[in-house]
Amino acid sequence: MERQPHALVIPYPAQGHVAPLMKLALQIASHGVKVTFANTESTHAKIKASLPENVEEAHLISFVSLPDGMELDDDRTDWVKLNDSIHRTMPGYLEDFILKVNGPNANQKFTCVVADTSVGTVLKDEAISVSKDVPAWTSTEIGWGFPDPVFQKLFFGFYTIFPQYYKFHDWFLCNSIYELDSAALQLVPNVLPIGPLLASNHVATFAGNLWPQDSTCLQWLDNQASGSVIYVAFGSSTTVDSQQLHELAFGLELTGQPFLWVIRSDLMNDGSLAKLPEGFINRVSNRAKFVEWAPQEKVLAHPSVACFMSHCGWNSTMEGLTMGVPFLCWPYHADQFCNRNYICDVWRIGLGLRKDEHGVITRNEISSKIKTLLSSQDIKANAVHVKEVARKSLHESGGSSCRNFNNFIQHIKSI
DSSP states (O other): OOOEEEEEEEOOOHHHHHHHHHHHHHHHHTTOEEEEEEHHHHHHHHHHHOOOTHHHHHHEEEEEEOSSSSSSSSSSOOOOHHHHOOOOOHHHHHHHHHHHTTOOGGOOOOOOOESOOOOOOOOOOOEEOOOSSOOOGGGGGGGTTOOOOOHHHHHHHHHHHGGGGGOOOOEEEEESSSHHHHHTTTTTTTTTEEOOGGGGSSSOOOOOSSSSHHHHHHHHHSSSSSTTTEEEEEETTTTBBBBHHHHHHHHHHHOOEEEEEEETTTTTSSSSOOOOOOHHHHHHSSSEESSSOOOOHHHHHHHTTTEEEEEOOOOHHHHHHTTTOEEEEEETTTTHHHHHHHIIIIIOOOEEEOOOSSSSHHHHHHHHHHHHHHHHHHHHHHHHHHHHHHHHHTTTOOOOOHHHHHHHHHHHHHH
């Protein structure tokens, strides 16, 4: 009996990492490859709670949990502690698990491992560029440029470990599109751009969300005028202080436009619940919708959405450009500044928000940039063009991402 190819997929336990790996796992499974999706215990519980009933049976995917090394009552929102624990204990647990699966049952042995690469300096503020064709960023915008020195050290560790992977990995799968990112991709050996990874390409459109989605916003969007709604969402880890939250609220109010705002319960950087300005909700109640988590791909694909105010995380960037939605960019950390540069300077499908001398993005800046964005025919046209490029990359008849993914699948099956 011919052995079925079997992939072990291992994400870093955070929403922005689990989601694209889940989409990739579903795509791999749809080509007849058995997939085991390994999570830490806490992430595993959240995934299982949001999992459609038929996913495991329909997609040849099984979900397993591995200990993260922390005690039951430890705070798993403490990313420094969690990351340290994972890197101390996970290799041993993972090795034991692989040896167990690769034991006497030859038909279940792992053919390959697909692992998240995420595993962080005070410099003079100068522009940095790795290529004349790749947009530069400043040293204050580098991936580990956090004001908190603890997080700075943590993320610097991520970036210094990354080059070591080249020594023992055969391929680097990238949720990107060659035609939109060729200058950077040509600098990386053995990289396969296979994006955009979209939940909408799979049964039940399961996207690996760790929070329950509030789909009532879709019905609300149905009642809004075409191309009128400002969609505001800052991903799963961005936080703000009360002053910035209020400026954002007042800025949205000043536009006079309808808006859909994703406000997570953990949005505030001091741990408190988000408290909007007094009377704000009543004043905008006839043109605003607030949710804690949204089905983002469906929102961005809705004809009522005019623009996307985003933190420029890579998942959000890929989803927005694939749906042809212009961006209002509000980067926070890590790769988000570089992503902003691509959106604004390379693809020209959005505008950036600028902080004042006190480090605050003011209500007038927000209102002004939204009005400029909504009136720019050039940005809208560029967004449509980029959307077409992204969609073509997935075409079975010669699309670059489709071709790269098929080559990867053939590689798995040939092992």
